[in-house]
Structures are given as structure tokens and as C-alpha cells.
Amino acid sequence: MKSRFAFLIMRIVVGGMLVVFFNGLTGSAAWADVVIIAHPSVDVESMTAQELKNVFLGNRVKWNDHLQIKVVVLKDLPAHEQFTRKIVHKTTAQFKNWWRQMVFTGKGLIPRSFNSEQALMAYVAANEGAVGYISSELKPVGVRTINVLD
Amino acid sequence: MKKIILLTILAAVFFTAHAFASEFGDVDIHGFISQGYLQTDKINFLAETKDGTFQFNELALNFATILSPGLRVGMQLFAYDLGDRGNDELTVEWCYADYQWKEWLGFRVGSMKTPHGLYNEIRDMDMLRPTIFLPMGVYSEVIRDELQSNRGMAAYGLVSLGGLGRLSYLMQLGQMTVDKDKGFARAAELLAERNFELQGFTINADTKDIHSGYTSNGVLKWYTFIDGLMLGITGFNNNNMDTTIRTNGSLNNIPFEYQFQSHITEWWGMVASGQYEWYDLVLTYEYFRSDMKTTTRDSETYVVPIFGVDGKNEKSPLMAWYINLSYRFSAFVECAYTYTEYYENINDRDGTSYKESGLDDYLAWAKSSVFSTRFDINDNWILKLEYTYTDGQLYFNPAENDKLSRYWSMYGIKVTYTF
Incomplete structure (x- = not known):
């Protein structure tokens, strides 16, 4: 017993x-879904998840060989956590460490980060080659969206 | 005094840069500063640690900018102190131009970090791992300065393997950064002094000249089709490194001078790595093998053992491995456990050759268990605590010890600020 x-x-x-x-x-x-957004100069309609991962991890630095990619990210917001898990398959801590590793070995420039999705979208809309993400609840304005292919 | 002035200037730039980083336009400025404390129980290790030491710090400041699409330039200033090594001397850790033509092909020229295992390129950067020390069998403190960076050129890229994953590669050709007052040379002097002492002589050794031949490095990392699993291999090969060491001492009150030259005809090392990331859990395994063929010239007078070589053309086949398990419990805390083994001679793991020479067999190995905890106080500040229990004395130890101990413990605390 x-x-x-x-x-x-x-x-x-x-x-x-x-x-x-x-x-x-x-x-x-x-968690809400995230939408990948880019400056209208980025001539890309869709990308595979792996291609996006390469962009957001700094392995690819140019759009179609001409335009410098400028990666932007959100600071500790729910959409950022979902983005790192779903798109780059890392935790937020691992994502931050990845970029610090790139910076302190000279392999990349750390992405500019924003405290709000509106601020991030405004930056993407104003800067050629910029790419980032927002939650699907926010309406994209002045940017183009990139479809994610499985 | 010169060192203090340089560090003061660097510290001023460091904090000014942080305060006004956004005003530097297109030039990105980042840096970190760390301060540690080490304490051991039975021996001095790396520094005068039995009494506790703060001679354990790092500082870096880097600048980088994009000149045109795909072309980036940057440099990093770096200083460190660990016992009598580093001594906060300011160095250019890396400085190079990087052009990525395609995702699968890019080029770098300049002074670049040396790839060796998963962590050598980031060994100075505390904020990138939960542990304070890297496993010293794989990431040797003896050649930390030499493995810091290579001057030369490199090609790199990332290739898609379709359903099999991705393969990243790097090929680097250049020259190892050697200095007669640093790492390898300092270690050679210390080992020469200790080995003469074992034969009853007290000498002072001083490196007169050190020259390195070409070094080639290669990296292959396979990001496999299993999400989170990466397998990699890194290797280096260095030929024709010459070290000329001048010694002076006395025998029966008769002073003498003696000079010898250590010629490394071939030196290679290889690290096989595996890492699996599963959410907040990271499992890492690395296996290191190295061999060095050395000829010590002018050894007719005395036999001069250097790095375990007995003065003739000899090999020294090192082997080390470790396994590390880390888990991040929250954004605030991450814990890790590491077990590592290191053998000076893969063919003499139980130290028989030492025993036959009348020495302690535990000089032939080092086996450590390491418990680490990291606290992320905020985005900029981290605090680490670490406890290491070691069986053996193989780790290169420049600190003076009257008596060695087979079993010993080390406690470490380190605080790092990054921006």
C-alpha cells in the first residue's frame, strides 16, 4: 500500500x-504569426524558410548581388520570440549570441533593433535593402511583404 | 606607465563610444570589458591563485563599416591579463576586409581570427557561452596568443546541400602571429627552466628569436538535415617554426651560457566537433588531436626537453576531448556541466614514462569536471560562477608551485559588460 x-x-x-x-x-x-517585410526596393516576392534564415543570420549579405541587405529586428517583444523560433530556429538568447559572435569576429554588423513594430516598419520603409518582420496583426504600410515558402 | 596610458585611452574611448554610438554614422562600434576572480585550493594555477587573484580580465573595442554592397571592413583592439600572460598589452586582435561575392563564395584579407574548434574565434568573448574557461586541453592556454589570429587571406562560403542541409567552409592561408615575449616562446622558456631544474641546474631562459612559417587552416561545418544538429571539423598545419632560446646559469658556481634552437618541422591539429541545439538545451562534443615534430639543435651538451620532446626528432601526439551540456532555464539563468580529458601522449595515458623517470604519473593527464552558472542581469551585464575539480596536472601552468597536487579545485567569478 x-x-x-x-x-x-x-x-x-x-x-x-x-x-x-x-x-x-x-x-x-x-503567439501571433509574423510577416516578413522589406523595403520596396527589394525585388523579392517570396523566399524559402532556409533562404530567410541565411538572410537573418548574416550568411547572405546582398539582394540579387546589387543591394546590401540591412537586417532589422525587434527587441524583446512576443513577435521577436516567435520569429527567432520559427524562422531562424533559435531561442532569443541564441539569436543574440549568434550576432554578437558575428560582430566580435568581424563577420557581420549587428542588426539594428527596435522597441516597437511601428518604429521597425518605419525604418524598413525608409531604408533601401532593409528587411524585418512584424506581427500579422499589424497592417504593413510603405513596405513590401515577402511570402515564406515551405 | 605606457600600458596604463594606453588602457586609460582605450577605456575612455570605450565608454565614450557607448554613450555616443549612434553618432558615429555608418561605423558600428561595439566592445566588452570583463573582470574575473580566481581562487584555487592546493596549487597556484595560471596565476597566484591560492591567495585569490584579480589578474584575470579582458577588454575589446571594435569598429566596422560597410563600404559597398558585400564589402565590409573592420578591426578590433584587444587586451587581456591572466597571471603573467597578456598583461593588458593592447593588440590588434583582427583587422580585415571581407567581400562576399556570392553566398557560396567570399574572400577576406588581413589579420583574421584563427578557426580552431567551435570556440577559438570567440574564446575571449565571455558573453557567448555559459562557462568561464574553455576546456584547456582543446583550447590551450600555451598557444592562446598564437591561435589568436593569422595574417593572410581566406575564402569562405555556405553551400546548400538540398535535403541534406547546408555546408559552410573556410580556407585560410597565412602566418601565425608569434612574438618572442608571448605564448609559445614564454612557455618554451619556462619549460626549459623547469627541465634544467630537474637536472640540478638553475638557469634563466630568454627567447632570442622566434619565426613562424606558413600556416593553413580549414573549417567544414555541416548543418545537417536534423534541425539543430551541426557536425564540424577544423584543422591547422604549421611548418618551420623556429625558436632560438638563450640560457644562462651556473654550475658549481661557474657561470655558463647555452643557446639552443627548437625547430618544428611539422605541427598539425584537428578538432572534430558536434553540437546539437534543442530549444534551450545545447549539447557539445569536441575531440582534439595534435602532433608536433620537433628537432632541438645543439643538443649535444644537454638534452633539452621542450613540450615533452626529448631533444631529438620526436613526436608529441596530444589528445583531448570534452562534452558539455548547457540548459537555459530562463532569460536570466543558464547552467552548464563540462567533463574533459586531456593527455600529453595518446600512447601513454597512464603516465608510465613519467613514473619511469621518477616523476608523478599524474603529470601525464588532466581530467576535469566543471560546473558553470551564468546570470544575464540585463542585455549588457552578465555574471558567471564556476567550480572546477581536476585530477591531474597536465594543463600548462606558468604559476610557481613548491608542491603539486594530483587533485585540486578552482573557483571562478567573472562579470562582463558588453555593448
């Missing part, structure tokens, strides 16, 4: 830990 009770307690504890663990991994379901 005593051992069955102990087994029950153990199942509850382990089960609880697994729920907490996997909940932490999958994150909140309330």
Missing part, C-alpha cells in the same frame, strides 16, 4: 515536471 502510494506520488511529480518542461519548449499558443 505504502509503495503504491509512493509510486502514485512519483507519477504525479514526474508527470508535472514533463508538462512544465514541454510547455516551456513549445511556448504559448497565443
